[in-house]
Amino acid sequence: MDLTQQEWSAQQAASKDSIILDVRTSEEYLEGHIPNAKLLDIRDPHSFMEGVSELDVSKTYFVYCRSGARSTQACQIFKQHGMSSCFNLLGGIMEWQGEKTK
Secondary structure (H helix, E strand, O other): OEEOHHHHHHHHHHOOOOEEEEOOOHHHHHHOEOOOOEEOOOOOHHHHHHHHHHOOOOOOEEEEOOOOHHHHHHHHHHHHOOOOOEEEEOOHHHHOOOOOEO
């Protein structure tokens, strides 16, 4: 499900034990990311799918990338692997107004 930044932030804050996933490259991640985000690079298919297989299907995932395209794709893959609670950040980190970590 696609959420605006306000919806994404509110739902993430209200979701106990939710996980934030950054599906950009490690280089992009190091330039700045949303606090507590875990990196799962969708452009590295082998390690991405390995990471997907290790995710807990019962958890809630909040996913973002640079603009929202890769995270949309990632959410579709997660849903195919049984993760029904997955939220995509519309506009990605490019439109993120919240805190960033380096």
